[in-house]
Amino acid sequence: MDDRQFSQLLDHFGLSWRGYRKVRRGVKKRISRHMQQLGCHTMEDYLYALDNNPEIIKDVDRLMTVSISRFFRDHHLWKVMEEKIIPNIITQYQEKVRVWSAGCALGQEAYSLKILWSMLAKKFEQLPRLQLWATDINPDYLIKARKGVYDRSALKEVPEEIKKAYFHASKDKSNYLIADQAKEGIIWEIYDPITQPPPVKKFQIIFLRNNLLTYYRQEIKEPAFHKVMEGLTDGGFLIIGSHEKLPFQTHKLLRFEGCSYIFEKV
Numbered sequence: 190m191d192d193r194q195f196s197q198l199l200d201h202f203g204l205s206w207r208g209y210r211k212v213r214r215g216v217k218k219r220i221s222r223h224m225q226q227l228g229c230h231t232m233e234d235y236l237y238a239l240d241n242n243p244e245i246i247k248d249v250d251r252l253m254t255v256s257i258s259r260f261f262r263d264h265h266l267w268k269v270m271e272e273k274i275i276p277n278i279i280t281q282y283q284e285k286v287r288v289w290s291a292g293c294a295l296g297q298e299a300y301s302l303k304i305l306w307s308m309l310a311k312k313f314e315q316l317p318r319l320q321l322w323a324t325d326i327n328p329d330y331l332i333k334a335r336k337g338v339y340d341r342s343a344l345k346e347v348p349e350e351i352k353k354a355y356f357h358a359s360k361d362k363s364n365y366l367i368a369d370q371a372k373e374g375i376i377w378e379i380y381d382p383i384t385q386p387p388p389v390k391k392f393q394i395i396f397l398r399n400n401l402l403t404y405y406r407q408e409i410k411e412p413a414f415h416k417v418m419e420g421l422t423d424g425g426f427l428i429i430g431s432h433e434k435l436p437f438q439t440h441k442l443l444r445f446e447g448c449s450y451i452f453e454k455v
Contacts, residue, residue: 190221194232201236203409204253212255219252250381254327255404256294260339261301261346263431269448271305274426278393281424285318289392291382291417292325292400296334296375297343299323302396303371304355322388324380331377337367382413387420395421399430411436418442418454427452 195217199206209216227245229235239246261267278286290299299321310316325331344352344365356365378388382401397417401410414436421427427442429435429450435442445451 190217190224190232195220197232197236201239202249202253203406204404205406208404209255212257216253216255220249223248223252251327251329253404254294254325254330256327256330258294258297258399259343259346260297260304261351262297264346266428266431266448266451267301267305269445269451270302271309273447274394274445274451275305275309278426279313279317282317282393283315285320286394287320287389287392288322288394288396289388289420290321290323290396291380292397293323293334293377294325294327294330294400295339295343296323296330296337296377297339298396298398299334299375300337300367300371303375304351307355307370308351319374320376321374322376322378322392324378324388326379326381328379331379335372335377337372338364339367340364382417383409386416390420391422392420393422393425394428395425396428398428399433402429402433402436407436421454423454425454427454 192213195209195213196206198204198220199209224230224235227235227238229238239249288302290302293299303319303321306316306319323331323334325334338359340363344356347356352365355368355371357368358365376388380388383405395417397414401413401417405413418427418441426445429452431450433450435452441454442452443455445453
């Protein structure tokens with residue numbers, strides 16, 4: 190499959206060439222194999238098959254997802270979370286705090302938050318109960334996330350003391366398994382940001398990093414973003430990717446001082 194054909198597919202789904210440009214090689218391979226399985230020799234044949242079979246579209250949705258991530262990706266973000274955002278939240282909510290990792294892929298972000306919360310429990314006398322939703326459109330990713338098995342590259346930003354406390358190496362030393370205590374209480378759900386409302390209302394923190402705002406075009410991501418924001422409570426915090434931008438200007442989201450990609454809903 191060449192880039193012209195891949196662009197046809199992106200156009201069909203309202204996806205962004207800019208978002209897929211650097212990761213398109215692996216996605217193109219998956220789509221090419223799928224075309225062969227369906228007996229489609231051209232992109233036109235493939236698009237015709239998609240238009241006439243909803244089940245195939247679900248398969249393509251999964252094949253187009255990208256799972257690149259790491260634990261504690263972006264050190265600055267997690268430092269701000271530890272020192273400012275979470276202390277701010279827990280002064281207002283003493284019983285429970287709801288957090289949503291939207292587009293969680295293989296779960297590194299959700300587990301990172303769970304580990305950080307556990308570490309903060311040692312600093313504060315009492316933390317609210319954490320309710321953590323981790324959602325993704327790809328059910329295969331969620332199955333892997335629940336297992337909690339990762340290669341070494343996913344842990345390259347994890348401090349050694351955290352690695353010792355929350356991970357243990359597999360028997361052959363090729364992978365790391367996350368500790369059971371980090372798995373407890375995470376709600377894993379299939380979720381499509383384009384068609385579905387938030388899993389629940391009134392989240393205090395929503396992670397929306399490197400998925401909706403990166404891979405979709407403006408006409409798709411703007412209404413989807415509105416849906417996501419319906420789940421964020423007033424005074425809650427939205428976290429996007431460090432290289433991402435909001436799809437539109439709004440006075441309801443104020444940039445958080447000290448981190449340009451964290452916004453507070455007012």
